[in-house]
Amino acid sequence: MTLSTEASPIGSAPGGKATSAPLLGGATEPTLFELSHAGRRSWSFRTSGIPEVPVHELVPEAHRRADPLPLPEVSERDLVAHFTRLSHRQFSVDLGAYPLGSCTMKYNPKVCDTVASLPGLASVHPGAPASLTQGWLELLVELEDALCEITGMAAATLQPAAGAAGELTGLLLMRAWHDEHGSTRTKVIIPDSAHGTNPASVTLGGYQVVTVPSDGRGCVDMDALRSVLDDDVAGIMLTNPNTLGLFEEDIAAIASAVHEVGGLLYYDGANLNAILGVVRPGDMGFDIVHMNLHKTFATPHGGGGPGAGPVAVSQRLVDFLPGPRPVRTDPAGGDPRYAWATPERSIGRVHSWHGNTLVLARALAYILANGGDGLRQVAETAVLNANWIRQRLSGTYDVPFDRPCMHEVVLSAQTLKETYGVRALDVAKRLLEEGFHAPTVYFPLIVDEALMIEPTETESPQTLLALAESLERIAYEASTHPEGWMAEYPHRTPVRRVDEARAARTLIPTDDDRP
Amino acid sequence: MPTYIPHTDQELASMLAFLGLSSVEELFSVVPEALRLQRGLELASGAGEPDVLAHMDDLAQANRARADRLICFAGGGAYDHETPSVTRALAGRSEFVTSYTPYQPEVAQGVLQAIFEYQTMVARLAGLPIANASLYDGGSAAVEAVNLGVAATGRATVWVSGGIHPHWRTMLTTFAAGTGHQIRTIPLQDGITRWPDTWDSGEPPGVVLVGYPNYLGCLENLEQARALCDETGALLVVAADPVAAGLLRSAGEWGADVVVGEGQAFGTALSFGGPYLGLFACARAHLRRLPGRLVGETVDVEGRRAYVTTLRAREQDIRREKASSNVCTNQTLMAVTAAIQLGWLGTSGLAEVARRCAQATRYTRQALLAVDGITAYADAPVVREFAISLPIPAETMIERMADAGFLAGIPLDESFDGGRQALLVAVTERRTRDEIDAYVTAMAKAVR
Numbered sequence: 001m002t003l004s005t006e007a008s009p010i011g012s013a014p015g016g017k018a019t020s021a022p023l024l025g026g027a028t029e030p031t032l033f034e035l036s037h038a039g040r041r042s043w044s045f046r047t048s049g050i051p052e053v054p055v056h057e058l059v060p061e062a063h064r065r066a067d068p069l070p071l072p073e074v075s076e077r078d079l080v081a082h083f084t085r086l087s088h089r090q091f092s093v094d095l096g097a098y099p100l101g102s103c104t105m106k107y108n109p110k111v112c113d114t115v116a117s118l119p120g121l122a123s124v125h126p127g128a129p130a131s132l133t134q135g136w137l138e139l140l141v142e143l144e145d146a147l148c149e150i151t152g153m154a155a156a157t158l159q160p161a162a163g164a165a166g167e168l169t170g171l172l173l174m175r176a177w178h179d180e181h182g183s184t185r186t187k188v189i190i191p192d193s194a195h196g197t198n199p200a201s202v203t204l205g206g207y208q209v210v211t212v213p214s215d216g217r218g219c220v221d222m223d224a225l226r227s228v229l230d231d232d233v234a235g236i237m238l239t240n241p242n243t244l245g246l247f248e249e250d251i252a253a254i255a256s257a258v259h260e261v262g263g264l265l266y267y268d269g270a271n272l273n274a275i276l277g278v279v280r281p282g283d284m285g286f287d288i289v290h291m292n293l294h295k296t297f298a299t300p301h302g303g304g305g306p307g308a309g310p311v312a313v314s315q316r317l318v319d320f321l322p323g324p325r326p327v328r329t330d331p332a333g334g335d336p337r338y339a340w341a342t343p344e345r346s347i348g349r350v351h352s353w354h355g356n357t358l359v360l361a362r363a364l365a366y367i368l369a370n371g372g373d374g375l376r377q378v379a380e381t382a383v384l385n386a387n388w389i390r391q392r393l394s395g396t397y398d399v400p401f402d403r404p405c406m407h408e409v410v411l412s413a414q415t416l417k418e419t420y421g422v423r424a425l426d427v428a429k430r431l432l433e434e435g436f437h438a439p440t441v442y443f444p445l446i447v448d449e450a451l452m453i454e455p456t457e458t459e460s461p462q463t464l465l466a467l468a469e470s471l472e473r474i475a476y477e478a479s480t481h482p483e484g485w486m487a488e489y490p491h492r493t494p495v496r497r498v499d500e501a502r503a504a505r506t507l508i509p510t511d512d513d514r515p
Numbered sequence: 516m517p518t519y520i521p522h523t524d525q526e527l528a529s530m531l532a533f534l535g536l537s538s539v540e541e542l543f544s545v546v547p548e549a550l551r552l553q554r555g556l557e558l559a560s561g562a563g564e565p566d567v568l569a570h571m572d573d574l575a576q577a578n579r580a581r582a583d584r585l586i587c588f589a590g591g592g593a594y595d596h597e598t599p600s601v602t603r604a605l606a607g608r609s610e611f612v613t614s615y616t617p618y619q620p621e622v623a624q625g626v627l628q629a630i631f632e633y634q635t636m637v638a639r640l641a642g643l644p645i646a647n648a649s650l651y652d653g654g655s656a657a658v659e660a661v662n663l664g665v666a667a668t669g670r671a672t673v674w675v676s677g678g679i680h681p682h683w684r685t686m687l688t689t690f691a692a693g694t695g696h697q698i699r700t701i702p703l704q705d706g707i708t709r710w711p712d713t714w715d716s717g718e719p720p721g722v723v724l725v726g727y728p729n730y731l732g733c734l735e736n737l738e739q740a741r742a743l744c745d746e747t748g749a750l751l752v753v754a755a756d757p758v759a760a761g762l763l764r765s766a767g768e769w770g771a772d773v774v775v776g777e778g779q780a781f782g783t784a785l786s787f788g789g790p791y792l793g794l795f796a797c798a799r800a801h802l803r804r805l806p807g808r809l810v811g812e813t814v815d816v817e818g819r820r821a822y823v824t825t826l827r828a829r830e831q832d833i834r835r836e837k838a839s840s841n842v843c844t845n846q847t848l849m850a851v852t853a854a855i856q857l858g859w860l861g862t863s864g865l866a867e868v869a870r871r872c873a874q875a876t877r878y879t880r881q882a883l884l885a886v887d888g889i890t891a892y893a894d895a896p897v898v899r900e901f902a903i904s905l906p907i908p909a910e911t912m913i914e915r916m917a918d919a920g921f922l923a924g925i926p927l928d929e930s931f932d933g934g935r936q937a938l939l940v941a942v943t944e945r946r947t948r949d950e951i952d953a954y955v956t957a958m959a960k961a962v963r
Binding site: 026028029031032033036040041042043044045046047048049050051052053055057058059060062063064065066068069070071072073074076079080082083084086087088089090091092093094095098100103105106107108109111113114115118119120121122123124125126127128129131132133134135136138139142146149150152161162163164165167168171172175176195196197199200201202203204205206208209246247249251252275276277278279280283284292294298300301302303304305306307322347348349350351352353354355356357358359361364365367368369370371372373374375376377378380381383384385387388391392403404406428429432437438440443457458459460461490493494495496497498499500502503504506507508509510511512513514 | 518519520521522526527529530531533534539542543544545546547549550551552555556557558559560561562563564566567568570571572573574575576577578579580581582583585587589591592593595597599601604605607608609610611612613614615616617618619620621622623624625626628629630631632634635636638639640644645646648649651652653654655662680682683685686688689690692693694695734760761762763764765777784785786787788789790791802808809810811812813814815816817819820821822823825826827830831832833834835836837838840841842843844845846847848849851854855857858859860861862863864865866867868870871873874875877878896898910913914917922925944945946947948949951
């Protein structure tokens with residue numbers, strides 16, 4: 001294997017890498033508990049002037065804590081230093097490209113941070129009545145309308161806090177629909193390429209999972225699907241484009257086959273970024289759609305959350321949505337007013353309040369900034385970037401399903417593994433030291449040594465080139481270095497490969513368990 | 516039009532040429548023509564940042580119930596606590612804000628260690644050895660705890676105290692439609708749960724869920740709840756207020772098997788209800804059923820201390836349909852925020868905030884109960900929140916008080932006896948004597 005030195009038509013620039021970030025050394029950061037010094041403090045409160053009584057008059061003795069709860073005692077200065085140093089030990093989108101397949105780690109516009117910090121949004125109590133929170137209700141209705149237009153659905157609940165919460169909400173809607181029609185069904189179909197949350201949600205929805213295989217082209221095997229369809233099937237959950245980054249071209253046939261046996265179609269919105277303004281789940285025949293606002297609509301992932309997973313439905317399911325829902329009421333001749341209303345046959349409530357509302361506000365700001373035309377460009381560019389990566393790397397890595405992809409591409413390190421003993425995991429760890437986050441590895445499960453790359457639309461051609469060159473260099477190194485060489489990587493990250501087996505075996509889940 | 520897409524037209528053309536395509540439309544040739552949207556999305560064209568901010572600010576201005584305009588006496592799981600500049604600044608660091616779930620520990624030690632510190636603090640608050648890396652909110656934590664309890668005991672009957680947050684009770688019923696759990700609400704008497712002397716309907720409960728303090732602010736008798744669980748073999752799940760825990764014996768000390776709670780009070784803004792923070796802690800015996808992520812300490816190949824998500828085999832991406840929970844994305848940023856806030860409070864600060872809340876609550880309650888027409892809704896001891904009965908609908912009271920500059924509280928709902936004429940009032944350490952005195956005066960006027 002040789003390292004490509006071919007000049008690129010888009011020129012060369014060292015974009016997107018985080019390798020210029022200073023690493024001040026390999027020392028461990030002490031925990032906040034280790035930094036604690038008895039008697040030190042940071043806190044201060046308002047001067048209250050409230051006449052006080054002895055504590056025993058406040059809390060009956062039996063309920064009173066004997067000793068104060070031990071927490072770290074640090075100065076504000078030390079608190080800042082500790083968490084700032086921790087932040088320097090963390091990769092992020094703001095630092096560099098994050099081509100983590102299936103996660104849509106696009107740039108998070110800063111204007112949305114400003115929106116989320118507006119006191120008129122951030123300091124509103126969720127239990128305040130509609131009359132005092134008209135702005136929030138209007139915001140939620142505006143977002144719901146936009147999400148329905150984007151997905152081609154009739155109405156949506158904004159309550160689910162994340163994708164998995166949306167899935168379970170959708171399955172409960174499915175159950176309520178069948179119950180209403182006196183139909184007891186026990187099975188939900190999912191493809192073998194599905195995210196793990198799908199089968200887990202199906203179980204919590206009270207259904208049994210029936211898995212259908214993918215065909216040689218990476219799509220749902222239609223014959224296998226038909227063979228499991230009967231009137232015991234409550235519905236099917238699909239991601240389209242699927243987790244291989246491929247569009248399910250037979251979706252119309254799938255929809256009619258499932259509808260024919262009385263089942264409903266659930267759209268997992270994990271990959272919605274690929275189709276914004278191009279094709280809508282509602283027009284494909286889906287009845288229930290969840291969206292991951294923390295993917296498609298650029299709300300930041302926060303190191304693992306918060307997200308938001310609104311669920312949109314077709315007209316026949318609107319009456320089952322969770323409540324209360326924000327609705328517009330138009331008094332005759334007056335300005336629009338907003339109120340809460342619970343649908344007639346509502347499944348109930350899936351959030352303690354109204355959903356992850358500040359995340360919802362960020363998503364609305366993102367939609368307004370892009371507009372309808374801009375959102376379509378988002379999809380176009382995301383798909384273009386992924387296909388460019390696919391084309392560029394197709395001679396270097398295996399491409400299990402070699403046809404145009406959508407917003408992400410699944411490559412494989414199968415040949416590297418067989419020829420040089422270098423696994424997908426080694427490629428991922430080696431890439432970290434190139435200043436890029438790793439792709440998703442070993443998913444979807446149906447591809448051996450999978451490397452799932454989702455560049456997103458916000459990475460420039462120069463960043464794509466730098467990423468591709470790094471991956472090419474890694475493949476070249478695999479061919480020129482002894483087996484095991486790459487397994488030593490990474491060397492310069494804040495820590496090197498960690499002992500996961502030991503973490504499970506010795507289990508130290510808190511500072512109090514440290515030997 | 517603003518765009519977050521960096522490509523120039525020339526670059527787009529060059530990339531398409533590299534793919535052998537002549538138009539962007541050809542990228543979507545795999546999408547059947549008949550399905551494609553034949554028009555543009557019916558949304559406004561993209562707007563610049565100033566216009567976006569102006570629109571969002573218009574919406575924000577239309578909210579009267581902002582804590583910077585109406586002095587906040589509302590609680591019920593969402594509280595107006597002090598959040599210092601340092602918590603906002605650190606929690607807003609973009610390394611925490613814009614990173615993903617820590618799947619690559621070599622470049623995610625910042626988030627992983629912050630979660631480890633958070634887990635330690637939550638475990639101590641709960642008085643139990645294990646805490647997870649967070650769940651969506653208090654209600655979802657309660658649902659997960661019930662699922663864990665039913666799986667552990669093999670009994671699907673769940674006794675839920677009527678003193679649990681009414682929204683959480685609705686959530687439990689909503690999700691029970693899928694799991695088949697039998698949710699039975701046990702009514703309150705004088706503000707605390709009146710547990711049945713015997714169980715009459717066949718199966719004894721597999722899970723007992725009670726608040727501490729409960730939704731009305733009252734201190735439940737956890738000794739009795741624990742005895743009930745010992746007698747029936749049920750798991751005791753306590754929904755504990757983590758701020759009150761600064762003064763109270765921990766739920767773990769009372770014998771809780773699982774402790775859940777709403778962690779918004781630790782540095783997260785009121786935010787109209789989200790994103791908040793679901794606290795979850797349990798006894799070691801339930802480790803293998805713990806929902807969500809868990810961070811553990813280990814070492815790297817050079818023997819340096821390192822952190823990593825652990826016991827991963829419990830989770831949905833590995834266990835799939837056999838997983839006990841479907842949670843994936845959680846509320847990590849709020850967990851990191853809570854760790855920062857609890858670091859700011861420290862041992863003395865948490866005790867101080869709990870004590871100040873209790874002092875202010877006592878002072879306010881006493882003054883309100885001296886007002887003609889206002890009576891106690893329940894007599895049981897309270898710590899940081901309480902309910903009062905009014906001669907008028909609580910909603911009317913709230914409207915009148917808004918005109919006087921206060922968010923007076925939140926109404927109890929129909930699930931409580933006389934709920935529509937009862938108001939839940941919370942007084943945090945942010946309320947001063949002057950504010951409280953003015954509030955009581957306004958309440959006395961509004962109640963007439």
